[in-house]
Amino acid sequence: MHAALKLINRRFQQAQPGATGSPGTPLAPAATFTYLPGTTALVLDSPHSGTRYPDDFGSACDLPTLRRAEDTHVEKIYDFAPALGVAWVEAHFPRIYLDANRDTTELDTTLLDGEWTEPISTDPRVLSKVRLGKGLIWKFTDEGEPIYNRLLGVDEVRARIDRCWRPYHGAVQQAIEAAHARHGYSIHINCHSMPAVAASHATDFPGLVHADFVVGDRDGSTASPALSALVCEHLRERGYSVEHNHPYKGVELVRRYSNPAGQRHSIQLEINRRLYMDETTLAQHPEGMARLRADLRALVDRLLTTDPR
Ligand SMILES: [Zn+2]
Numbered sequence: 597m598h599a600a601l602k603l604i605n606r607r608f609q610q611a612q613p614g615a616t617g618s619p620g621t622p623l624a625p626a627a628t629f630t631y632l633p634g635t636t637a638l639v640l641d642s643p644h645s646g647t648r649y650p651d652d653f654g655s656a657c658d659l660p661t662l663r664r665a666e667d668t669h670v671e672k673i674y675d676f677a678p679a680l681g682v683a684w685v686e687a688h689f690p691r692i693y694l695d696a697n698r699d700t701t702e703l704d705t706t707l708l709d710g711e712w713t714e715p716i717s718t719d720p721r722v723l724s725k726v727r728l729g730k731g732l733i734w735k736f737t738d739e740g741e742p743i744y745n746r747l748l749g750v751d752e753v754r755a756r757i758d759r760c761w762r763p764y765h766g767a768v769q770q771a772i773e774a775a776h777a778r779h780g781y782s783i784h785i786n787c788h789s790m791p792a793v794a795a796s797h798a799t800d801f802p803g804l805v806h807a808d809f810v811v812g813d814r815d816g817s818t819a820s821p822a823l824s825a826l827v828c829e830h831l832r833e834r835g836y837s838v839e840h841n842h843p844y845k846g847v848e849l850v851r852r853y854s855n856p857a858g859q860r861h862s863i864q865l866e867i868n869r870r871l872y873m874d875e876t877t878l879a880q881h882p883e884g885m886a887r888l889r890a891d892l893r894a895l896v897d898r899l900l901t902t903d904p905r
Contacts, residue, residue: 634683
């Protein structure tokens, strides 16, 4: 699976828009993700920084509206990581097209034009994201604007899952398994960013002014408390304000592949966008970027010498 994923990735990477092919030969679809295998116990993934908007999206919103849902530039903040032997998985599909940080059972079936025959969650806690319009396929933007003025085909949604969700999750799982097999433990950081202030329809805490960082381990269930404390402490030592599990506890990607008792640790790390970008123009703040990169590089260095056992 490892080799196959790399192969798939390489094939897609060669077929980016602008690549030349034989006349009349349709290009293969653009890559939906990148997976760079590592050599260390550390795995980083960025599920929400994708900016390749597929032609079949069929959204009613314009591109600037859709782009507000991205964790823009997160992949650039961590671009030092692969050279350190850290495994790296990055989604290229936009989060508002399919949210990889959800289970496939978190689907709002009122979006569909037909019957969904696969399992759907009935757990009210799991469905809290669906109620906000933020399930596997989003219904509303963070500002409460409907994303579609049409119903989605059942096959259309299945195709998104097959093309985006399955390979992305396969890569994250493979990276964690490989890290754990090599070292007897794995540390997975699920990389995100958040707006300075929670929007009206984004979370259960509209209008909340966010800290600089939010460290999430689903109330201690996805990573050892000592490891989460180390991450919080590292960031506080550098002058940042840090919240732990509020308002973001971590979602599917830290839940699904973690098992702290079995030395598989997963932590969600949310960075406040005001630290590194203009949220209206999406332009980077070069100084903020440089500082964040240095501080997160130091965190990664520290985690590379941390054995949580
Ligand atoms: Zn995110």
